[in-house]
Amino acid sequence: MKRKMQRAAQILALGSAALMSSNAVAGLSNEQLLNILLENGAINQAQHDELTKLAQEDSEAAQKKLADEVKVSVKGGQLKFKSGDDEFKFQVGGRIMVDTAWYNADDNVDPSLDWGNGTELRRARLFMKGTVWNNWHFKLQYDFAGDGEIKDAFIKYTGLKQYTDIPLDIIVGNYKEPFSLEELTSSKYITFMERALPNAFAPGRNIGVGLNSYGNVLNGGWSAAAGWFTDGVDNENDDGNNESNAVAGRLTFAPIANKTEVVHFGGAVEYRNYDDSTIRFRSRPEAHTAEHRMVDTKSFLAQDTLKWGLEAAGVYGPFSVQGEYIQTNVTDVNRTGRDADLYGWYAYGSWFITGESRNYSAKKGAFGRVKPKGIVGKGGWGAWELAGRYSSIDLTDGPLNGFKENDITIGLNWYATPTIRFMANYVIADSDNPKFNDPDIFQLRGQIDF
């Protein structure tokens, strides 16, 4: 009988816990009350059993109800909703980045090519994303900054995993082609205010359809992504030609990937075919307020381009290094029959003075959010990161004369909270474009994502 009583008590405890746990925790007192009443003879064993049964039914109904309940979450600075059974999820959010920059350079021969100090809203985005019926996901994100641009706008299906040994996600819509570690790391998390010069070659977001997969390997993980892509959303062509078409793929391999240690290797290829649509490669001096670009191929025609890139990155506690090399082979420039091989590379190191580590996702093969050990305004001083980068691009080859540029950047980042960051960058730009005197740039950014 003792055992039976204990079982009943357990069930009751479960029942009352379930009843309460949606909003309040536990309710041990009810269970104890019944036990005590039985002990004292105020209720008999049959009554105890009856009450136990009823409590069990209550518990089951309560758990079913719980599953239907929507959980709203704001902790972490993000507004999220999900059904109790995780089948439906929504998030509404965005990001704000505001920049200011000072340029120091000798006057140019053409004064309209001088560098002007200025401020701008670098990014001002809202998004809504979600999961419906468990395996279907979507994201719609818009950037109001500048002339405005649709960013992510895709539908993803993750339900094939029930038929395949490895995850196989299908994506359709506007999203980032799998190419370049720095491009695929969100602007919320990149180490410097702007991506490095060779980012001029990264395809970025285009409309397409693709497959993603990932898994564990050794002490880390791997990721694979491939897809077919046409032009981006803003490349409307009304000239009677087909849009350009590309196939792209990327593989990453991280033999070590934990919270404080990462070794990442990656490679990507994109082949794009053009049908009389024009191409242009160009780059600002790693400052988006810059009114001019010193490296710029100007628009040209080509038959096709073959891009390939190699990536490596490592994290060891507060220290990290990262580098990429990207080459772009252009065939039949401007119908001359001549080709051009353009390339660029960068390498950088970063040190979290306050001891945090860069946060790597082996599943994505990219870096993510850094959470400072102390929150500013809650007794902490945030995370402080010091970083230095060298980057290089060469847009001159064959019939193309887009000039060369090498930039040195020193950066100091202050992560006040996991979602708020202030950045200072000093860029020393050096190009062989005779129209420009090279500028030194000091720029600041305040950013929040939500």
Add this chain to the structure above:
Amino acid sequence: MKRKMQRAAQILALGSAALMSSNAVAGLSNEQLLNILLENGAINQAQHDELTKLAQEDSEAAQKKLADEVKVSVKGGQLKFKSGDDEFKFQVGGRIMVDTAWYNADDNVDPSLDWGNGTELRRARLFMKGTVWNNWHFKLQYDFAGDGEIKDAFIKYTGLKQYTDIPLDIIVGNYKEPFSLEELTSSKYITFMERALPNAFAPGRNIGVGLNSYGNVLNGGWSAAAGWFTDGVDNENDDGNNESNAVAGRLTFAPIANKTEVVHFGGAVEYRNYDDSTIRFRSRPEAHTAEHRMVDTKSFLAQDTLKWGLEAAGVYGPFSVQGEYIQTNVTDVNRTGRDADLYGWYAYGSWFITGESRNYSAKKGAFGRVKPKGIVGKGGWGAWELAGRYSSIDLTDGPLNGFKENDITIGLNWYATPTIRFMANYVIADSDNPKFNDPDIFQLRGQIDF
């Protein structure tokens, strides 16, 4: 006394149910406990009554609290909020539609008029809508696709129903003029990727003020809508002229309207007066990626236009048919004193192979969301629909020479979930415009709404 006890138990049951029902269901164990304690003599009748009274008070307080509580809902793939008393409601959502198309046609004399394959984000919308103080409603919706456009932006009042026998809703703002069944059926629910050729005449959304009503009749219902409208939000005129003005009205009558059977008839009229603002009627070949329009009146002046349309539709289980005829009479074209009568029509049939029925709202006189019997990713195969359409438009009459076009479209729709749909359309376009060789178009769409 038995009866008294039962009453007390009922009240307690109600009380504890109310206490729990916000998140957990029922709580029969409490009621039984009190009954058993009374039976066993552990508490007396007076104590039982006292506890009953307290429970009743708890119950009332709990129910009042419940009414103030906000319910968040995500089931169905939509994010909704409402107060417990239904007095305030909000919804945040949007839609994504991504298209790709291949064109097959002989080269045109002017190569810039050729048809180019391509992709696009057809629609990328976010909206927020809501109800405040029960009778006031609003919706603000923006489409980021293309150059961006404000869609619905209105305030609606539904409080007159307390004074009138029939509902009488007042709407002010930017919303769809009551004209054309296919136009008034949301792009989320239309049967083919694009509305038929005569949609060129449908006024669509304009800024105005109107009245809507509806009711039951026979085995179905009716709807009536009328309003005064000026130009749309993007028709800024800075030329010293007044904007054009219109009155429009629509009546629909559905003698049968249930889940699987519908008979719908409708008619609409719009009279619009112009003050030197220009008009243009034109249509793409039922593919929005098309860079050119084979039927196009080009911009012209007119004194006024009178449009009228007739609608009919029927649903019988998985089968449905729908058709419309729209005529537009233009007076005093380009100050020539001559008139032009333009017209178009379409008819189509659809068959849900998987047995679903098109979903009709007699209140709106339009079609709505189809819910597939099985959800893809949860063991089902979604809904599959086969459809065929013939459509025709004639933009040549009097002084206007906008050419004629007839299109045949075969469509296959796959509703993976109630909010996710994939569409394939094959369009055979045929116009008498000599500048163009008629294209065959194969196009695909992926869409989600949330």
Add this chain to the structure above:
Amino acid sequence: MKRKMQRAAQILALGSAALMSSNAVAGLSNEQLLNILLENGAINQAQHDELTKLAQEDSEAAQKKLADEVKVSVKGGQLKFKSGDDEFKFQVGGRIMVDTAWYNADDNVDPSLDWGNGTELRRARLFMKGTVWNNWHFKLQYDFAGDGEIKDAFIKYTGLKQYTDIPLDIIVGNYKEPFSLEELTSSKYITFMERALPNAFAPGRNIGVGLNSYGNVLNGGWSAAAGWFTDGVDNENDDGNNESNAVAGRLTFAPIANKTEVVHFGGAVEYRNYDDSTIRFRSRPEAHTAEHRMVDTKSFLAQDTLKWGLEAAGVYGPFSVQGEYIQTNVTDVNRTGRDADLYGWYAYGSWFITGESRNYSAKKGAFGRVKPKGIVGKGGWGAWELAGRYSSIDLTDGPLNGFKENDITIGLNWYATPTIRFMANYVIADSDNPKFNDPDIFQLRGQIDF
């Protein structure tokens, strides 16, 4: 023992109240049950104490759980979320304003300068704002109306108050420069459909960084704000020049500030330095649908501008008055070495026929939301307000000839609910610009904010 029992009962009451209060109120019956069982000898004192202790533990766990819970609020017509501990808050909302206007004026010599009747979406905004980690705040707001414009886009820190005697908020991003009472009063709350003519001088929103403070004084309060600002988000300059720079500050003092009585004085200064970027001051005839401006300096160059403004306002029950004088001193107009002193002022009175009072915030030094005593659709008739304004601007001085204008406006406002307002304005405009015959304008607005 009686006392002990009472204490136990209190604790139990607290416990059950806490357990329930998340969604349901109180639970006195549980407490009474234990008391009665003890009285009747069904449980002994030790058991009572044990149950009391368990209940206390439940209570503490429940209160901890409660603190983690997100509260969703929709009452008041706004959608808000906050964590139980108030550390995180989010709001998603917007506003819709739809206008229509009729112009009455003799024909102008140049017919393209005539005034055309018309409608427009005056404002169509969505925003998301929030508080994260208690002391960090953000807002991102976009207006889809017209060509679209980023409005507020800022990060604010309010955590310095732990180190300073007075609040000291730091703001960075795009927000309103502290200048002009009418400009700083939201368009949701301004008394007339458009701000007065001298609003042409108000800087409005620009990108910058600033400090805000406020406090109590006498029977009211004071506010102080200062900052450094560059150009707004839409002032992209690609001409090799620096953006213009300004410092601005504002002080307000309200010796009386309560719900029905307010006395407000304020003053503000802005000094802006230009580097070859152009300036323009101009104003529509207090109707935004107006296609033309009768006062307009056209674009010109200047070395710098010094603006200063004086404000006064008073509320006495349903009556209120408000007035401002703004002067702008421009130096070295168009490199002529000559200066120009431009100025404007306005004064108005308003009367709430239904007895409400204008709602003043001494902390912001600006007016806020009026809540009608009766809600339309819920048995009330809303709030009705009658108002009259005289405004004046002189844009002619020194080398500038932008003409003068004086407007008289009569306004009638109907606040149907706290968030819905309908406005009627009759404007009698009078300028000395010979190109225009002065128009009388009758305009209507429907607005909702959410």
